Amino acid sequence: MASSNGRKASEIFQGQALIYRHMFAFIDSMCLKTIIELGIPDIIHKHGQPITLSELVSILHVPPARVGHVQSLMHYLSHHRFFESVRIHEKEAYALTAASELLVKSSELSLAPMVEYILDPTLSASFHQMKKWVYEEDLSVFDISLGCSLWDFLNKNPAYNESFNEAMARDSQMSNLALRDCKLVFEGLESIVDVGGGTGATARMISEAFPDLKCVVLDRPHVLENLSESNNLTYVGGDMFKSIPKADAVLLKWILHDWTDKDCIKILENCKEAISSNNGKRGKIIVIDMVIQEKQDEHKVTELKLLWDVAMACVLNGKERNEEEWKKLFMEAGFQDYKISPLTGFLSLIEIYP
Structure with a gap:
């Protein structure tokens, strides 16, 4: 079905998705800023191996009610390859990628x-x-x-x-x-x-x-x-x-x-x-x-x-x-x-x- 302007519904939905992606793009920046402020790349680097969510929130002293929100943050940034999601003992864990290694503050190449x-x-x-x-x-x-x-x-x-x-x-x-x-x-x-x-x-x-x-x-x-x-x-x-x-x-x-x-x-x-x-x-x-x-x-x-x-x-x-x-x-x-x-x-x- 075409709309009144002659575009297919699929085109309109793609346009909507593009608008929403840019509308929320500022959250990308805030996610990046947040993991630096929390020191998550540094925590994983110091841990020496992929870190599970439970280990990460324990180190960060995250309240139980916020654990799911931290998981959402890590899931989103893993999707964008800031972290690599792996399995350790049947539990989800997070490893550093080339991007998050550049966010480790002690690194010579830290950005x-x-x-x-x-x-x-x-x-x-x-x-x-x-x-x-x-x-x-x-x-x-x-x-x-x-x-x-x-x-x-x-x-x-x-x-x-x-x-x-x-x-x-x-x-x-x-x-x-x-x-x-x-x-x-x-x-x-x-x-x-x-x-x-x-x-x-x-x-x-x-x-x-x-x-x-x-x-x-x-x-x-x-x-x-x-x-x-x-x-x-x-x-x-x-x-x-x-x-x-x-x-x-x-x-x-x-x-x-x-x-x-x-x-x-x-x-x-x-x-x-x-x-x-x-x-x-x-x-x-x-x-x-x-x-x-x-x-x-x-x-x-x-x-x-x-x-x-x-x-x-x-x-x-x-x-x-x-x-x-x-x-x-x-x-x-x-x-x-x-x-x-x-x-x-x-x-x-x-x-x-x-």
Whole structure:
């Protein structure tokens, strides 16, 4: 049977399911936040083997009336592969998966600080301003909700700034895991500047892998306070929109997606200036960022990239870009050539040449 608009009932029901799935999507985030706050990944990790529901609720001191609710939470997250449901002595038990291992706080690759930062209610509540954001030129959801940009908010609130830096440092560990297999990118370089490099997680990894490579981290002065330098790792407080220290190469990891095209061109022009006339060498810019490739990527990967695109637009008036959009930026900034290589499941490594 067709409805009055000509669609089959099955199509309408599929539309309803899609609406409801997105309507409740915020609960996905809250489930993720809850298991981190309860320390469930850490409990299973410390347990050393899959844990039964009775063992888990006993450790958590869950009231008897809430045991079934915890089971619902674990069942849902197991369905989404945050946990693996197994049987032990005829009882259901839960084991860690690759995703939940990344939520163990003691892990070198833990992304728990990233989740806690993104889902902080003061920041995440700003997305309720998206309707107003659509009509307000040049304002982000933070400008509307908090009365200032994200960067100004972080400058004024040291606790949030510390949380942000920790989140970015943890994310850098994931990029570093991939960069360890990209040694050719850094071979032949004598110096490199990590622009917007935060507390130096990525630069530290590069400096340790290449002891003869001089690494400099450029970031806002207050970000760099009390950081320890080494023989080939130093920190410089400054503004990438004004100048960048001279070097053979400049690294821009997850920087350009924060900014408008006009701002990106200015940053790239300053990068070009930094690598020019450096002992006659042909310098390069190394960009780690997303490249939207809808025809090549799996559907879920494209979905993630497009979701990030919306998030960057809302939070910073930035954007994720496809190859044509990247190429346009590079050419307008005066570069002649570039090369895109895969890095992680959704990030690419782009080498740009003057």
